[in-house]
Amino acid sequence: xxxxxxxxxxxxxxxxxxxxxxxxxxxxxxxxxxxxxxxxxxxxxxxxxxxxxxxxxxxxxxxxxxxxxxxxxxxxxxxxxxxxxxxxxxxxxxxxxxxxxxxxxxxxxxxxxxxxxxxxxxxxxxxxxxxxxxxxxxxxxxxxxxxxxxxxxxxxxxxxxxxxxxxxxxxxxxxxxxxxxxxxxxxxxxxxxxxxxxxxxxxxxxxxxxxxxxxxxxxxxxxxxxxxxxxxxxxxxxxxxxxxxxxxxxxxxxxxxxxxxxxxxxxxxxxxxxxxxxxxxxxxxxxxxxxxxxxxxxxxxxxxxxxxxxxxxxxxxxxxxxxxxxxxxxxxxxxxxxxxxxxxxxxxxxxxxxxxxxxxxxxxxxxxxxxxxxxxxxxxxxxxxxxxxxxxxxxxxxxxxxxxxxxxxxxxxx
Numbered sequence: 001x002x003x004x005x006x007x008x009x010x011x012x013x014x015x016x017x018x019x020x021x022x023x024x025x026x027x028x029x030x031x032x033x034x035x036x037x038x039x040x041x042x043x044x045x046x047x048x049x050x051x052x053x054x055x056x057x058x059x060x061x062x063x064x065x066x067x068x069x070x071x072x073x074x075x076x077x078x079x080x081x082x083x084x085x086x087x088x089x090x091x092x093x094x095x096x097x098x099x100x101x102x103x104x105x106x107x108x109x110x111x112x113x114x115x116x117x118x119x120x121x122x123x124x125x126x127x128x129x130x131x132x133x134x135x136x137x138x139x140x141x142x143x144x145x146x147x148x149x150x151x152x153x154x155x156x157x158x159x160x161x162x163x164x165x166x167x168x169x170x171x172x173x174x175x176x177x178x179x180x181x182x183x184x185x186x187x188x189x190x191x192x193x194x195x196x197x198x199x200x201x202x203x204x205x206x207x208x209x210x211x212x213x214x215x216x217x218x219x220x221x222x223x224x225x226x227x228x229x230x231x232x233x234x235x236x237x238x239x240x241x242x243x244x245x246x247x248x249x250x251x252x253x254x255x256x257x258x259x260x261x262x263x264x265x266x267x268x269x270x271x272x273x274x275x276x277x278x279x280x281x282x283x284x285x286x287x288x289x290x291x292x293x294x295x296x297x298x299x300x301x302x303x304x305x306x307x308x309x310x311x312x313x314x315x316x317x318x319x320x321x322x323x324x325x326x327x328x329x330x331x332x333x334x335x336x337x338x339x340x341x342x343x344x345x346x347x348x349x350x351x352x353x354x355x356x357x358x359x360x361x362x363x364x365x366x367x368x369x370x371x372x373x374x375x376x377x378x379x380x381x382x383x384x385x386x387x388x389x390x391x392x393x394x395x396x397x398x399x400x401x402x403x404x405x406x407x408x409x410x411x412x413x414x
Contacts, residue, residue: 002414003390003401004361005380017271018403019241020222021047022215023249024396025177028054028072029184030213032080032155037188037204041212044242048396064090069097069323069368069395072148074125075105079152082114083159084131090119092126096368099124100321104142105149112136112164137162144170146318150199151181157201158190165200173318175292176250183248187213217242219251221374221397222272223299226254228378228407229276230261231306237275238407244270250293257296260286261303283309291315298375301330301350305339306379308353317346323395324367333364333376356383363388370395380409 027046034040035058045051054073057065058080067073074093081089092098103123106116115130137160141150150166157164172178182199185192188211191202222240229236243252245267255265255272262278286304290297290313297313304311319326327348331341339352361384366372370392377400379385393400401411 001389001391003387004384004412004414005377005387005404006361006384006410007381008408008410016237016406017239017241018225018406020217020397020403021045021399022242023218024048024051024220025072025180025218025249026184026213026215027051028076029151029155029181030215031055031058032076033184033188035080036156036159037207037211039207039210040188041210042215043212044215044217046215046218046396047398049394049398050396063088064092067091067093067097069094071097071100071322074100074102075146075148075152076155078102078105078116078127078129079109079156081129081131082109082112082116083134083156085133087131088129089131090126090128092119094368096323097125101145102127104145105152108139108141108149108153109134111139112160134160135162138165138167140167140169142170143168143172145173146321147172147174147177150178154178154181154185154199154201158185158188158204160203163201163203165198168197168199173291174250174294176248180248180250184213187211216244216247216249218396219243219247219249219254220295220371221400223251223254223296224374224378224400224404225407226258226263226274227299227303227306227375228381228404228409229274230258230263230303231378231381232276232407234262234276234279236407237273239271239273241271243267243272251296253293254296254299257288257300258303261307261309283307285310285312287312287314289315294318295371297348298326298330298371301334301348302375302379305334305337305350305352306354306382310349310351312347312349314347316348320345322371323369324372326369326371329365329367329369329372333372336364337362337379354379354382360384361386366390366392368392370397374400377404377409381407386414 022044050070117128193200266273363386
């Protein structure tokens with residue numbers, strides 16, 4: 001599906017309200033915990049394709065589970081099935097999923113006694129898993145590749161007979177996601193002890209009484225509205241529902257970051273009101289270390305380019321193993337629009353400004369990556385653009401295009 005986006009009549013009123021569905025990250029963690037502890041009740045679950053695929057897999061009796069592009073589901077399910085005695089399953093995915101490494105997690109599970117076999121290429125999905133009782137209770141893990149490996153182990157840890165102690169080596173990537181997992185475990189009633197580079201999870205057979213979780217809306221999804229507001233005129237405003245100040249989500253860092261771009265956030269009850277309040281911010285280069293929040297790198301990169309603010313974004317070494325090589329994709333698409341971009345293994349440096357001619361729509365390729373589509377959409381505030389393969393947003397935000405219209409953006413299928 002190809003969509004053309006362009007700004008319609010300017011609307012700076014304060015009655016534009018959007019309710020974003022629950023955090024994909026929180027939802028996916030809680031779905032695993034709910035399967036292990038049936039007394040857990042979930043509200044405001046993410047409506048993302050990734051969450052739907054995980055939920056279907058957890059409720060499936062099929063011998064082969066296809067999780068398509070859902071990387072979190074691949075990692076969480078690998079650990080989950082490895083600890084399900086008597087369960088035999090094959091987990092596979094898209095061609096891109098078969099290029100995304102999983103060896104560190106598989107090695108850790110094997111050291112605990114898991115029976116996992118690679119069916120095609122060593123170190124990559126698809127996997128054949130024969131579930132077993134995992135009685136070993138200690139493992140060492142490289143924390144510098146993906147925090148999801150650690151979270152996958154932590155989520156099954158309380159159901160292991162002897163619990164689990166994880167020793168982490170190297171610095172932790174995307175630390176807020178690990179902290180989210182730990183917080184959700186504790187809220188469930190599970191004992192977690194952290195000490196420097198070790199995390200100990202005590203076994204818990206069952207929870208004593210039902211536990212309800214109301215899942216906060218997704219901050220990664222909110223970032224695209226922050227970007228659109230940053231690129232808009234002073235006074236442009238929107239309200240997003242079901243957000244809180246003390247969020248578990250690392251991407252809530254956008255509240256502070258977007259102050260640099262003249263965007264003010266006001267928390268009111270369970271909502272946030274975001275407003276473009278200034279254009280007097282300095283256009284001096286910005287540098288952000290996004291090692292804890294790599295999922296908002298594309299959004300910030302496009303915002304800076306749209307405003308003509310040079311930027312250097314670092315801490316991005318995990319972007320090459322996402323749905324696409326996001327650094328290369330960003331460089332290609334930004335340079336098509338007139339930017340100058342330099343990438344390394346963990347950074348992107350961008351100069352130049354998106355120039356509007358209001359005549360020719362600029363075409364953006366999305367590389368089967370939902371975040372490429374949504375990150376570039378806010379440029380339509382400045383100039384008509386065309387998003388190719390626009391349906392990819394379903395991976396994390398199926399209603400994105402309908403919600404984006406709330407900003408006064410006209411969207412038509414080409």
